[in-house]
Amino acid sequence: MKFQLDAYASLNTLLHRWEPRCKIIALMALIFAFSFVSDLRLLPAMIVVTTILFAASRLPFSFLLHRLRLPVYFLLIMAVFLPLFSGETVLVQAGPVAVKEEGCLQLLVITVRFFCILTVGIILFGTTPFLNTIKALRSLGLPFVLADMTFFSYRYLYEIGDDLKTMERAMKLRGFKGRNLGAMKTLASLAGTILVRSYEQSDRVYKAMSLRGYGQPACFRDEVKVNSRDWIGLLIVILVAAAFVGFEIVLYSPGG
Secondary structure, eight states: OOOSTTTTTTOOSHHHHSOHHHHHHHHHHHHHHHHHOOOGGGHHHHHHHHHHHHHHHTOOHHHHHHHHTTHHHHHHHHHHHHHHHSOSOEEEEETTEEEEHHHHHHHHHHHHHHHHHHHHHHHHHHSSOHHHHHHHHHHTTOOHHHHHHHHHHHHHHHHHHHHHHHHHHHHHHTTOOOOSTTHHHHHHHHHHHHHHHHHHHHHHHHHHHHHTTTTSOOOOOOSSOOOHHHHHHHHHHHHHHHHHHHHHHHHHSTTO
16 A cells, blocks of 8 residues: 655655654644734745755655645636635626735635645655654654554555455446546445445444553654754744734735
8 A cells, every 4th residue: 555645755854854843743734834824925925935846855846736626726716706706806807707906815815825835734744654744743742542543543544545446447448438417326336336335444443442541641742853953943934924924914004
């Protein structure tokens, strides 16, 4: 079983060598700072910071594009509605359809924040083995139940995906086209089968783990010590995040 999210976690860069706990705190602070930004003047700085981090991670650009493929569909929905229904200043009008300036500016801010936040998140999880990320979260205080649920959910999503591909291939070999209303019943049966199989598998896994003593929280032992380089990286990123929040407050205030 290959995990796609941390496929390049074995690279040797500063971000890959950064202690996971420091990395989580720093990049999550940066993500929250990006989500706080709404002033257009800060968008170029967000793009520059995100580009520097992505270049430092040395993750393939195709890896980033593949991760962004599905979330982009949600952005496309906003791209259709915001310019048409948000604001009052008309930029372009064709009959009853009018493109508003305020909606376009809001869409620009949302788009930049969207890509910057997702890119930083992909850098966070793409430069650390997922198990190490879970251990770091556990060390930072995440309850062991939530940590285990996160890991198992991530692990078995790929198992469910493999089962779904196998079943779809079998249906195509039996002549399934999926181009008529009668196909809805078959697709509903497919979805039900996937849910039943997922439940049965989770039940088997839980019983097997219970027989092996699962149920007691394991103590986290520091496998990697935090050195001065990790603290410096944490401090720099925290200062950058604080700068974004500070400039946003100053620019948003009257006269900013």
